[in-house]
Amino acid sequence: MITAEQQKEIQKKFKERMDQDQLLNCMRCGFCLPSCPTYIESGFKESHSPRGRIALMKAMVDGIIEPDEDVERTLNLCLGCRACESVCPSGVNYGHLLEEARDIIQQSKKKKQSLPVKVLRKAVFEELFLHQNRMRFLTGLIGFYQRSGLQKVAHATGALKLLPKNLASMEKVLPKIPTMKEMKHRPSHLMPKKDVKKRVAFFTGCLMDTMFMKTNDATMKLLKMAGCEIVIPQNQECCGALHGHGGEKEMAKDLAKRNIRAFEDLNVDYIITNAGGCGAYLIDYGNLLKDDPEWAERAAEFSSKVKDISAVLVELGFHKRKLSLPEQVVTYQDSCHLRNVMKTFSEPRLLLKSIENVEYREMKEADHCCGSAGIYNIVESEMSMQILDHKMENAKATHAETIVTANPGCLLQMKLGIERLGLSGKVRAVHIADLLLEAVEAEAEAAAVIK
Incomplete structure (x- = not known):
């Protein structure tokens, strides 16, 4: 609950920190409406649209409305997918406005939050994602659960029924976790077999180098093959995306x-990068630190070098x-941030269409x-599943046997969608790096048989 004292603090911060030019740039034209999932799935509720949320932010700046629970709720219900930015004729940086608004509300409420909320946020934002060794340990525990037989016992006894339905389903779609030894012994420098075309740095990520380590390995193999x-x-x-989106901007x-x-x-x-969400936040460091004299230029330089694996592979x-796979129908689900922020959407499709025997x-x-x-x-399960079910209707209509994406969260969500449709074993979801490596290895095996 937002107290009267917190409301005054929030309104004061909104006036001081919100970008007035960006708020006024919104012309209320409505071009954003068809692209906003929460607007559509809420039954076209105006407050759940980008222009509606901007109107609420502007009203708080002007002191017309108070920042109550309803305002906080509609801001939190936003996915932050930034699809509205791609269609906005005025170029409103909605994502920046949303992050600023969430940070103001969160920091103003922090002192008087309940103990359970404080403990949870501290555990996630400070104790886990700030320490990669702890990420490895936690992921390692999941790996132990998978390999020790505990997972089979949990399934056989029906213990998973004690979990919320979506969490129980997620447990089924988790990838096979590498061992702690594998997660600890990671490369620091790799050379291509032939001439060097580009010298690149690889952003490994938190979950990508633990839970999705095999995809990171595939990514590095592809880069080496491409001459990197x-x-x-x-x-x-x-990368800090979880913190920035969750009202912890200073972290x-x-x-x-x-x-x-x-x-x-x-x-x-x-x-x-090989994770659209991470890449989009890395490419936004220039904005994140634009008001810091010591870091603004360094951040802009960093951001200018960030590229997705698919964009670099196409460039090279x-x-x-010559790539091939067994005959199959493939479709592609865009990572929102890869498309809307990094502006990378044609390259993954070009790579998929280049594989022989694949019908895209x-x-x-x-x-x-x-x-x-x-x-x-997890935190907005009902709306998330509503959006996912709509997405899976479109995926099913393609009759694809393989759904490809380029972000770990999207990958798990598509696997969850397959599980919810009862299509496990008939349809698979895969990261584009893993599919490309699969195609490389399939072609190599075919060539070896011919020889």
């Missing part, structure tokens, strides 16, 4: 500075290689959010 010398800084940190800034330090003296052409002609079919509304959005599918 790869530097992997061992002192890199979480996000601290993580950004640590990452800039880790990468800035490596003399690389690009900083490569990887799509011209474009999914209707592939650019619409799948409902994952970081931890949104």
